[in-house]
Amino acid sequence: DARVTQTPRHKVTEMGQEVTMRCQPILGHNTVFWYRQTMMQGLELLAYFRNRAPLDDSGMPKDRFSAEMPDATLATLKIQPSEPRDSAVYFCASGLTRTQEGVYNEQFFGPGTRLTVL
Amino acid sequence: GQQLNQSPQSMFIQEGEDVSMNCTSSSIFNTWLWYKQDPGEGPVLLIALYKAGELTSNGRLTAQFGITRKDSFLNISASIPSDVGIYFCAGRVPNQAGTALIFGKGTTLSVSS
DSSP states (O other): OOOOEEEOSEEEEOTTOOEEEEEEOOTTOOEEEEEEEETTTEEEEEEEEETTEEEEOTTSOTTTEEEEEEETTEEEEEESSOOGGGOEEEEEEEEEEOTTTOOEEEEEEOOOEEEEEO | OOOEEEEOSEEEEETTOOEEEEEEESSOOSEEEEEEEOTTSOOEEEEEEOSTTOEEEETTEEEEEOTTSSEEEEEEOSOOGGGOEEEEEEEEOTTOSSOOOEEOOOEEEEEEO
16 A cells, blocks of 8 residues: 655664665655654654755754655655754654646555654 | 644544544644544544535545634544544645644544444
8 A cells, every 4th residue: 555655663873974864765655745743842844846846945954964766766854964963753644736726635654763862 | 833733632432433633723724634544553644624514525525624624523423343542633734835734732532443
């Protein structure tokens, strides 16, 4: 059955190391979202893409975070260098969106990557 | 910016009881969504609402899109242990580029049998 996949599911790293998280959206979906979830802040939107083009990354710390979609089947979120405050669960979600306020196929979430930065 | 206030923050109920939770926003939304998150998993979409006044059911779950377009509620009838989890509301602001959602902080539901 169609679902969003994310790798790795868990990552423990040391401060200063580079972290790369990967997401495979549901086949046919054209919109991909990256969220970060913490106990204090809840679900925060970091960035999202439509048709592989970045639409909004204002929720992302620009100096250390970067998000890309090398192709329609892969989205990546990279943190370099990582810091302890980056510890959180990172979710990818995908959806099918039509422009001009058209029909939305709502967001389907992956299982998340639990990141711990020591 | 837009804010979503979701209440209650947590609920502790007995199996078989009905549950009600709600969200209010500072802005008008054209979409209200309700998600459930189980431990260690991503949120799963339960109900989507697209019209003011719309009332939609999904099994024992019922959600409504408020007439003012600034609120929504979710009811769960005859709760069972597997209803345990975190329930999130989410909304979409009309006429904004893209389709980003604004999420509430969640309602944590505990059900004792």
